[in-house]
Amino acid sequence: GQNIDQPTEMTATEGAIVQINCTYQTSGFNGLFWYQQHAGEAPTFLSYNVLDGLEEKGRFSSFLSRSKGYSYLLLKELQMKDSASYLCAGLLTDKLIFGTGTRLQVFP
């Protein structure tokens, strides 16, 4: 199968750090994407990992372990505007298969 699992909801406090995990149980994936989606809007690209390790981009970092079928998105110095859904997606040949998303709520 092409299962992508991530927590449904998370909460965190402004200024804190939060880690959103994603596991996938499939063969043939060629990389792992993270997208951010605010309510009522389209998903927007955050990061892409194809090699094992950590990719850092400002306050956001993404990690991938291909052997473990595991990725996480790390958000530092949380801001209120980071309240959104975060979608983990695996790249299978040319198509992107999404998890159901993690809804993150940031509280003051």
Place this chain on the structure above:
Amino acid sequence: DAGVIQSPRHEVTEMGQEVTLRCKPISGHNSLFWYRQTMMRGLELLIYFNNNVPIDDSGMPEDRFSAKMPNASFSTLKIQPSEPRDSAVYFCASSIRGPGNTIYFGEGSWLTVV
């Protein structure tokens, strides 16, 4: 640069009516995707095209759904006849074909079938 353009943004229609959703991908992108998003099932890939040719339509729910891409700058997703369970947000997305190339989404078409 213009992003992926979808129309209509919102549509409310009665059960049994035909619905046509339209998409203009980003110029130069040769892969186009149609996704459907609901609260229960998240983002589901319905069909994707490479160079205007349908590559994988295994996600199309049933024969009531059809998609075409007559040229590199236009695609349609049609539902005929529509049913209430088709109510969802339909996203069109495009990318340059190749591993790891970012897929860019349109703003979505919000469909309500009553």
